[in-house]
Amino acid sequence: SQELEQSPQSLIVQEGKNLTINCTSSKTLYGLYWYKQKYGEGLIFLMMLQKGGEEKSHEKITAKLDEKKQQSSLHITASQPSHAGIYLCGADPGTYKYIFGTGTRLKVLA
Amino acid sequence: GAVVSQHPSWVICKSGTSVKIECRSLDFQATTMFWYRQFPKQSLMLMATSNEGSKATYEQGVEKDKFLINHASLTLSTLTVTSAHPEDSSFYICSASGASGVNEQFFGPGTRLTVL
Numbered sequence: 514s515q516e517l518e519q520s521p522q523s524l525i526v527q528e529g530k531n532l533t534i535n536c537t538s539s540k541t542l543y544g545l546y547w548y549k550q551k552y553g554e555g556l557i558f559l560m561m562l563q564k565g566g567e568e569k570s571h572e573k574i575t576a577k578l579d580e581k582k583q584q585s586s587l588h589i590t591a592s593q594p595s596h597a598g599i600y601l602c603g604a605d606p607g608t609y610k611y612i613f614g615t616g617t618r619l620k621v622l623a
Numbered sequence: 624g625a626v627v628s629q630h631p632s633w634v635i636c637k638s639g640t641s642v643k644i645e646c647r648s649l650d651f652q653a654t655t656m657f658w659y660r661q662f663p664k665q666s667l668m669l670m671a672t673s674n675e676g677s678k679a680t681y682e683q684g685v686e687k688d689k690f691l692i693n694h695a696s697l698t699l700s701t702l703t704v705t706s707a708h709p710e711d712s713s714f715y716i717c718s719a720s721g722a723s724g725v726n727e728q729f730f731g732p733g734t735r736l737t738v739l
Contacts, residue, residue: 544727552663555629555716555732601666609655609720611728613666 517602519614526592527622534587534617536602544605545585547576550616551598559587559600592621626650627719629731636707637739644702644734646717652697653719657728658690661714673700697721707738 518537526532536545544563548556560569562578562585569576573590589596602614626649636642646656655674659667671687673679673694681687689711691703700719704711714735718728 546727548730553714553733553735556730558730561727603667610657610669610672611718612669616666618664 517604517612517614519600519602519617521617522615523618523620525620525622528593529591532589532592532619534600534602534619536585536587536604536614538583538604538606540583540606542578542582542585542604543607545578545582546603546605546611547585547587548601548603549598550601556601589619592619594621594623597621625729627653627717627729627731629715629717629734631734632732633735633737635737635739638708639706641703641705642707642736644704644715644717644736646700646702646719646731648698648719648721648729651719652721653700654697654721655719656694656700657718657720658692658700658702659716659718661716661733667716670702704736707736709738712736712738 516539520535546561547559550556560576565580565582567578575588578585597620600617603611628647630645634642657672658670660670661667669682670685671679671681671692673692675694675697679692694700714733716733718730720728
């Protein structure tokens with residue numbers, strides 16, 4: 514079955530630093546979603562990528578999907594404490610059901 | 624647009640009782656709703672998929688008699704945890720699709736269930 518692997522599992526950075534989170538799939542993705550979650554709360558939609566080579570940005574967050582549509586990265590520029598949380602990648606493998614990555618826990622030290 | 628609500632946001636119940644969690648699509652008709660469970664420090668695990676007017680499809684390992692799902696209308700799905708036990712304590716999240724005509728899912732804020 515298809516799986517999504519995220520790396521790193523956890524990340525602690527100093528405020529102002531840049532960081533990157535990766536999401537890798539064993540098979541081609543039909544849609545790749547990035548979400549942010551605070552523990553015990555719902556998912557906040559960040560971005561959706563569908564085309565190979567696609568890149569989207571919102572405020573200080575940029576997400577990219579590689580040409581083969583098997584790997585995505587989420588990059589945060591000049592991180593702030595408000596960026597702290599759990600980042601999840603989710604994907605539609607073409608079966609209308611989502612699969613989710615294992616999550617990356619981000620802490621930003623002020 | 625595409626807002627999904629859940630009620631209640633948290634619930635505490637005694638072991639052996641049943642608990643119902645509602646998931647509503649507020650501004651669109653959800654042809655399909657999904658129920659997920661999330662354990663602490665873990666990712667979301669899909670429990671079941673429900674389509675309006677038909678029986679839910681459960682993922683392998685999920686007890687359908689324990690987790691009853693009803694999708695009675697295009698805006699409401701309910702998850703009932705029957706005879707709840709402490710091991711059922713978890714964070715339950717629903718999602719709904721059908722807003723944009725594609726498979727994109729919109730997530731509810733989640734319900735934290737604690738069984739004493």
